[in-house]
Amino acid sequence: MAKRIDVSDLNIYYGSFLAVADVSMTIEPRTVTALIGPSGCGKSTFLRTLNRMHEVIPGARAEGKVVMDGVDMYGSDVDPVAVRRHVGMVFQRPNPFPTMSIAENVLAGVRLNNKRISKGDAQDLVEQSLQGANLWNEVKDRLDRPGSGLSGGQQQRLCIARAIAVKPQVLLMDEPCSALDPISTLAIEDLIAELKDDYTIVIVTHNMQQAARVSDRTGFFNIAGTGKPGRLIEIDDTSTIFSSPHEQATEDYISGRFG
Known part of the structure; x- marks a missing residue:
């Protein structure tokens, strides 16, 4: 089910402003790719181009290729x-729909896509998705209660359950643990390790220890200065990036000399 993504010569704009320049990388299936770098260097902007969320912003556009299993996702017929x-996609802050129950939250994406689903199939999908998000045992007796009543870490896992209920092939996570306590963060990291058996995962994180713990490959983004575009400086196996990066800028960032 998981897919490979090949990005080549990608330039990302907000109106006439070039925000991210010349990104090329391969994201392998059933791996976790972490994107690190200082604030404002384009990591989250790049992440949103992988599912065309970027162009939802007025005037925003991307040029270049994002190819998933041979299909250019920016093709005119796509x-x-x-x-x-x-x-x-899973966002930085948990965002369950506040007026919906836990079960309704899980099914929201499926229903938004106008998929007709029987009551029995819906119940099975809710259980399957919550099991996949390691949340079922904690909420199975209160599925009709509001999702907003869960703790922050549970809400984030509910959002992951909602994302996987529509059976995607890739999961994007934009700093999914930045609003969570250490115990909830550990639960999400453990979940990411399990999910990569079935999904291709790309995670933006400011926590370099987290990148080292959860990812197979790490990409380092940087920016030359205010008004300059963000760029991918290098991407490699996570162990290589953190032990012997090829670029001095990567070494400086990881060692805390800047950023």
């Missing part, structure tokens, strides 16, 4: 909504 169905 439906952006279909792309987002295959490439799910």
